[in-house]
Amino acid sequence: MADIIQVKNVSKSYWRDSIETSVLHDISLDIKEGEFMALMGPSGSGKTTLLNLISGIDKPTRGEIIINGTDISRLNESSLAKWRSNNIGFVFQFYNLIPVLTAFENVELPILLTKLSKAERKQHVETALNIVGLNDRMDHYPKQLSGGQEQRVAIARAIVTDPVILVADEPTGDLDRNSAGEILILMERLNQEFNKTILMVTHDPHAASKAHVIRHLEKGDLIQETV
Amino acid sequence: MKILKLIFKNSFRHKLRTTLTIFGISIAVIAFGLLRTVVTAWYSSVKAASANRLIVRQSVSFIFPLPYSYREKIAQVPGVKEVTFANWFGGTYIDKNNFFARLAVDADTYFEVYNEFVLPKDQLDTFKKERNSCVIGADIAKKYHLKLGDVMTLDGDIYPGRWEFVVRGIYQPKFKSTDAMQMLFHWSYLDETMKQEMPGRAGDVGWFVVLINDPAQSASISNQIDGIFNNSTAETKTETEAAFQQGFIQSSSAIITSMNFISFVIIGIIMLVLGNTMIMSARERTREYAVLKTLGFSGKHLAGIILGESLLISFLGGGIGLLLTFPIVSGFSQFIPKGIFPVFEIEPITIIFSCGSAILIGIVAALFPIQRALTTKIVDGIRFSG
Numbered sequence: 001m002a003d004i005i006q007v008k009n010v011s012k013s014y015w016r017d018s019i020e021t022s023v024l025h026d027i028s029l030d031i032k033e034g035e036f037m038a039l040m041g042p043s044g045s046g047k048t049t050l051l052n053l054i055s056g057i058d059k060p061t062r063g064e065i066i067i068n069g070t071d072i073s074r075l076n077e078s079s080l081a082k083w084r085s086n087n088i089g090f091v092f093q094f095y096n097l098i099p100v101l102t103a104f105e106n107v108e109l110p111i112l113l114t115k116l117s118k119a120e121r122k123q124h125v126e127t128a129l130n131i132v133g134l135n136d137r138m139d140h141y142p143k144q145l146s147g148g149q150e151q152r153v154a155i156a157r158a159i160v161t162d163p164v165i166l167v168a169d170e171p172t173g174d175l176d177r178n179s180a181g182e183i184l185i186l187m188e189r190l191n192q193e194f195n196k197t198i199l200m201v202t203h204d205p206h207a208a209s210k211a212h213v214i215r216h217l218e219k220g221d222l223i224q225e226t227v
Numbered sequence: 228m229k230i231l232k233l234i235f236k237n238s239f240r241h242k243l244r245t246t247l248t249i250f251g252i253s254i255a256v257i258a259f260g261l262l263r264t265v266v267t268a269w270y271s272s273v274k275a276a277s278a279n280r281l282i283v284r285q286s287v288s289f290i291f292p293l294p295y296s297y298r299e300k301i302a303q304v305p306g307v308k309e310v311t312f313a314n315w316f317g318g319t320y321i322d323k324n325n326f327f328a329r330l331a332v333d334a335d336t337y338f339e340v341y342n343e344f345v346l347p348k349d350q351l352d353t354f355k356k357e358r359n360s361c362v363i364g365a366d367i368a369k370k371y372h373l374k375l376g377d378v379m380t381l382d383g384d385i386y387p388g389r390w391e392f393v394v395r396g397i398y399q400p401k402f403k404s405t406d407a408m409q410m411l412f413h414w415s416y417l418d419e420t421m422k423q424e425m426p427g428r429a430g431d432v433g434w435f436v437v438l439i440n441d442p443a444q445s446a447s448i449s450n451q452i453d454g455i456f457n458n459s460t461a462e463t464k465t466e467t468e469a470a471f472q473q474g475f476i477q478s479s480s481a482i483i484t485s486m487n488f489i490s491f492v493i494i495g496i497i498m499l500v501l502g503n504t505m506i507m508s509a510r511e512r513t514r515e516y517a518v519l520k521t522l523g524f525s526g527k528h529l530a531g532i533i534l535g536e537s538l539l540i541s542f543l544g545g546g547i548g549l550l551l552t553f554p555i556v557s558g559f560s561q562f563i564p565k566g567i568f569p570v571f572e573i574e575p576i577t578i579i580f581s582c583g584s585a586i587l588i589g590i591v592a593a594l595f596p597i598q599r600a601l602t603t604k605i606v607d608g609i610r611f612s613g
Contacts, residue, residue: 081523
């Protein structure tokens with residue numbers, strides 16, 4: 001399998017009141033297409049920062065990030081927005097659904113910007129909700145759903161555009177054990193059945209155990225590879 | 228679902244806050260409309276003025292009279308078609324609060340010069356024949372339930388005594404802006420009484436009204452008329468009817484300017500109110516905007532969503548306010564004594580101003596939230612917990 005994600009000598013620093021805080025140091029990382037990788041490490045180790053850089057919502061201070069042949073560190077904001085909508089599906093720890101929209105409408109959000117017709121959009125949304133097992137909750141608002149169901153809606157929203165890569169930041173961090181288990185099974189299924197490349201940040205060794213590859217970050221450095 | 232639905236749902240996420248904001252905008256638009264209507268009503272007499280009428284008055288002040296003898300000299304000025312005149316009578320009809328203009332006029336010529344006062348020929352003929360008759364506007368007849376043949380008794384103040392007039396004519400206004408709250412009677416009747424009781428005031432005329440053939444000649448005719456009476460005991464000031472009316476309004480200019488100023492201050496205040504609502508909404512949704520950005524929404528999309536929400540609220544408030552302004556102005560006009568404003572209704576310019584203000588408020592209120600949404604980085608927005 002070819003490398004779909006190539007992180008080359010990437011460093012990231014933040015500046016606050018003219019003080020530089022270095023978060024990632026000269027990171028290099030390759031992820032193959034269809035791979036399920038877990039990023040682990042203590043708080044402040046730079047896991048989420050690396051995830052943000054790979055998903056194109058933040059830019060590296062130095063180095064290159066090449067995703068599916070595109071050097072995203074060179075894209076401007078509007079190109080990056082378009083690139084994200086076509087290539088990346090996001091799953092957040094706190095679901096981040098829009099509370100005034102139903103499950104159907106939340107999942108429909110990313111494809112509102114496409115040229116799909118209403119009927120095509122409906123088909124896409126129903127397919128995505130079907131995959132996560134929530135086709136009977138389409139008209140429910142987030143507050144009418146359990147945490148696990150909300151996260152499944154968030155996953156449906158992430159896959160509705162059929163992106164090649166899914167990034168998940170602590171997707172089970174806010175869930176009880178059972179719900180977390182369901183989400184992990186769903187993510188495995190997305191990886192195995194739908195060949196999604198998944199990069200997941202987690203503190204939970206059980207969640208990480210579902211991945212093919214586990215990488216550890218500590219104080220901004222990648223320290224070991226577990227397969 | 229369309230973006231418009233998202234805008235609508237966002238707008239009513241905090242129903243109470245949005246409702247109160249819409250209510251506030253409505254109240255402001257009503258206040259704005261009402262104040263603007265008062266201001267435009269104030270100027271309605273100027274708009275109603277005829278371009279081919281000049282007013283000749285005493286140069287020192289309008290309150291000083293002119294000799295009747297000036298009439299012939301004015302009539303001889305080239306370009307003058309007709310000359311009539313009037314005296315302000317004042318007085319009280321039944322109650323001091325019953326305000327309307329009572330004028331002693333030249334019965335033979337007044338209705339020729341003021342052809343917007345439409346009077347049936349038989350009524351005009353009867354009026355001309357009877358010295359103690361009067362003609363009243365249709366609004367006076369309606370308000371005081373007067374009909375032809377009724378007697379109107381005035382208690383004089385400028386011209387003391389008890390004056391009785393028989394209503395022989397009721398004129399209809401030709402235009403909406405024509406004042407239908409005037410009472411007109413024979414100047415000759417007044418003058419004859421003055422000759423007997425106060426000879427020193429006989430032969431006085433309040434002002435002359437000059438009908439000219441060509442409005443373009445008004446300046447030169449005015450100069451010629453004033454030139455005739457230069458260095459006389461009663462020098463004249465001749466001006467167009469519009470300028471004459473404007474002169475009246477100037478005496479209230481401070482009030483009008485204040486009203487104008489207040490009406491725009493109201494718009495400014497409501498801009499801040501909506502701006503505050505939008506800033507609060509945008510701040511609460513910082514994380515959602517960041518999420519939308521991760522989903523591929525560009526800055527342009529976010530700006531459209533925020534602007535749409537702001538415009539929706541301002542349009543709803545402005546629309547409700549404008550709709551309510553009509554019955555409120557109509558109700559308000561019932562409490563204004565007839566005769567103060569010939570026309571008291573919402574002018575098209577007020578509607579345009581109200582609509583324009585609603586758009587402006589919507590745009591200005593959205594500017595800061597848009598700027599904030601666009602400049603907040605996605606990573607900062609997602610971490611936001613405000």
